[in-house]
Amino acid sequence: MVQTQIKCPQCGQPIVAEVEQILDTSVDPQAKAKILSGAFNVAQCPHCNFQGPLSTPFVYHDPTKELLLTYFPPELALPRDEQEKAIGSMINQVMENLPQEQRKGYLLNPQPVLTIKGLQERILEEDGVTKEMIEEQEQRVRLIQEMMDMDETALEARAKEEDENIDEQFFAILAQLAQATAGGGDEGGTRKLIDLQNKLLPLTTYGQKVQAQSQEIEAVVKELQELGENLTREKLLELVLDAKDNEVRLETLVGVARQGMDYQFFQQLSEKIDATEGDEKTDLGMLREKLLDMTRQIDEALQARLQVAKRNLDTLLDQPNIPEVVTQNLPAIDDYFLQVLNQELEMAQQAGDQEKLGKLQQVVETLNQASGGAELQLLDDLLKAEDEAAQDKLLEERKDEISDKFLETLTGLMVQMQNGDDQELSDKVRAIYRKALKLSMQTGMAG
Ligand SMILES: [Zn+2]
Structure with missing residues (x-):
């Protein structure tokens, strides 16, 4: 970072500003976040209180993405050869920051961007976030803000109108906003957002699906848990046949018990189909198609996630x-x-x-x-507590350690333990999770 004297863009008086001409993620891990939030190259004038972006050229470099972008503010209106000279010297500095073996062809071919917004979009695009996705996201945030202040009747009408936009992403943004608002200590705002979510669930197609699904998941998980070790392929097939007219329940079953739906499982289903006739045969044939489709989708999604992970690991090792x-x-x-x-x-x-x-x-x-060290230690201490009262006391004492990461660690463990042998331990962890979640929500609400 360079301290430079510049003229205030508003009042023209000289001010000192911190100018960053090279934002390089390999030098400054915060570089990307700075650009995406706009918190860089900002002028603050002590004379007239102006606060705004500085007109200064800079380069953005992310070697992991082989991304080199240059920005030259049009308002500077410098002749072309001087622009090239300025950019050229910045790129030389980028090169010097890199070890020899990492100086690759893309460095000779910087991509100019015309606006800061364009720059942000280009960076997000590299992360797989398209311009359309950004616009959709902004639209949903606007919709949420409008809906927050609506009365019941207006909300109902608007929810009907926007039904197809009130989707998974919409609820995810709503939850993020609520979390951020709670984190900022705005209790009223948080309540409004949670209120909005609860109202929209029964009002929208997606919300109704979520409600139905969470009931189904609870029922299916309970059913599978009660069966425990007695869950055989035959039994699973029975459950599937019972659920054949209930799409949501079927999807849930496949999601939870995908592993049990192997070649033999489908063979048993085929035998059953062969043994029937007429409408029933057609029905079961359709059920098999549906199941194959659902399992294929799950497998494909899994493969895609693994491929992304493999690419990330390969990049890391380089x-x-x-x-x-x-x-x-x-x-x-x-x-x-x-x-x-x-x-x-x-x-x-x-x-x-x-x-x-x-x-x-x-x-x-x-x-x-x-990862995990501190979280697992806390869990271990809680599990060792003599009784409920001791556990509650410990939780209260170590409230500060109940972070999102702690809750995530517990959720991860619960999923791993779901099909395990140690039911008692699994129940204990679940009980701790419930208490910790409650505490963390109280803390969140209080700001
Ligand atoms: Zn000023």
């Missing part, structure tokens, strides 16, 4: 400083990533590829350090 890059990208590390990581570890071990093994181990160590 970096000179693996622990640093892993730490910067923790939000991108999910179950799929861990699965791929384990596969690659096994493969490298079998192949005796020491170089790759060493790199993979760096990833594992960094992850171990960064």
Whole structure:
């Protein structure tokens, strides 16, 4: 960052501003967030209180995406050769920040962007977020803001009109807004948003589906849990046949018990179909098609997620400083990533590829350090508590440690334990989760 004296864009008096001409994610991990939030190259004038963007050229560089973008404010109106000279010297600096082996062809071909908004869109596009998606998102935020202040009748009418836009994404944004508002301590605003969500659930097609689904999930999970080890293919087939006229229940069953729907399962279904006649045969044939379709969709989604994770891991292993890059990208590390990581570890071990093994181990160590340690420790302490009262006391004392990450860790464990043997432990973790969630909501509401 360079401190420069410039003229205030409003009153023309000299002011000191911090100018960043090189925003490079390999040098400054915050560079991307700065650009996306617009919190960079901002002028603040002590004379006239002007606050706004500085007119200054800069380059944005993200080596992991091989992205080099240049911005030259049109209002500077510099001759072309001077523009090129200015940009050229910034790109030279970018090159100098990079180790020799990472200086690749894209650096010779910077892409100019004409506006800051265009720059933000280009960066998001590289993350798989298109311009249309951004616009849709903005539309949904506007809709939520309008709906917050509507009375029942107006809301009902508007919800009907916008039914197809009030989808999964809409509710996700609504939840994010509520969370952010609660985090900001705005209790009234939070209540309004939660209120809106509860009103929209029964009013909209998607909301009704969610409500029905969560009831079905609860029923199906309970049913499967009661069966426990007695869940055989025959039994699963029975459940599926009972659910054949209930699309939501069927989808839920496939989602929860996909593993049980293997080749033998379908063979049993086929035998059943062969043994029937007429309408029943047609019905069951259609059910089989539906099931095959649903399982295929689940498998495809899984494959796609694994491929993305594999690409992420490959990119990571190419970096000179693996622990640093892993730490910067923790939000991108999910179950799929861990699965791929384990596969690659096994493969490298079998192949005796020491170089790759060493790199993979760096990833594992960094992850171990960064994640779970503190959360699992807290859980362990809670599980060791003598009785309910001791547990409640401990929770209250360590309220500050009940973070989103702690709750996520618990959810992850609960899913893993769902089909496990230790039902007692599973119930204990579930009980702790409920208490922790309640506490965290109270804390959130109080700001
Ligand atoms: Zn000024």
